[in-house]
Amino acid sequence: MLLYKTKKIQPEQGNRLLISITVVGSAGPIRFVVNEKELVANVLNTALKNYAREGRLPVLGSKLNDFVLYCPTVASEDLSPWETIGSFGVRNFVLVKKPQAENSILDRKQVDMARKGAGSWRAWFNKSLSRKIASY
Incomplete structure (x- = not known):
């Protein structure tokens, strides 16, 4: 067979x-x-x-x-x-x-911050210190 x-x-x-x-x-x-x-x-x-x-x-x-x-x-x-x-x-x-929509959201936040103004120099100083400490 x-x-x-x-x-x-x-x-x-x-x-x-x-x-x-x-x-x-x-x-x-x-x-x-x-x-x-x-x-x-x-x-x-x-x-x-x-x-x-x-x-x-x-x-x-x-x-x-x-x-x-x-x-x-x-x-x-x-x-x-x-x-x-x-x-x-x-x-x-x-x-x-x-291209993602997140970029447009970030752009809107930056525009809103620019409209409100730079704020006080103390707020800017504290913000810059917190960035340096966080990256440390």
Whole structure:
């Protein structure tokens, strides 16, 4: 009796691509293999996980909504998370962190402080001493 190896028939998944994602502010690109029919959101999630796993700097975080993926050779607009990664015909991408609303909150606080005035010199002196002690 002959034994045959049976191959599992897998559904056709499309071609695999080796993509390179450059993170702004990082030393080098992240490279990994993805299916060309993979959604941009899934690729972005994988890139953030690989970035964190490799212990790269600067630390980015893991919230998908805080980041945008660009294709610098095709268009200057960010990629929609619902498009497939293979639809662009390129393999190099750029990952950028979206500007956060925290910066606008800090700017508002600074504007409010400027409107109120500098205050007394004693308040300024005490504030500057507390900064020096805290950093000591």
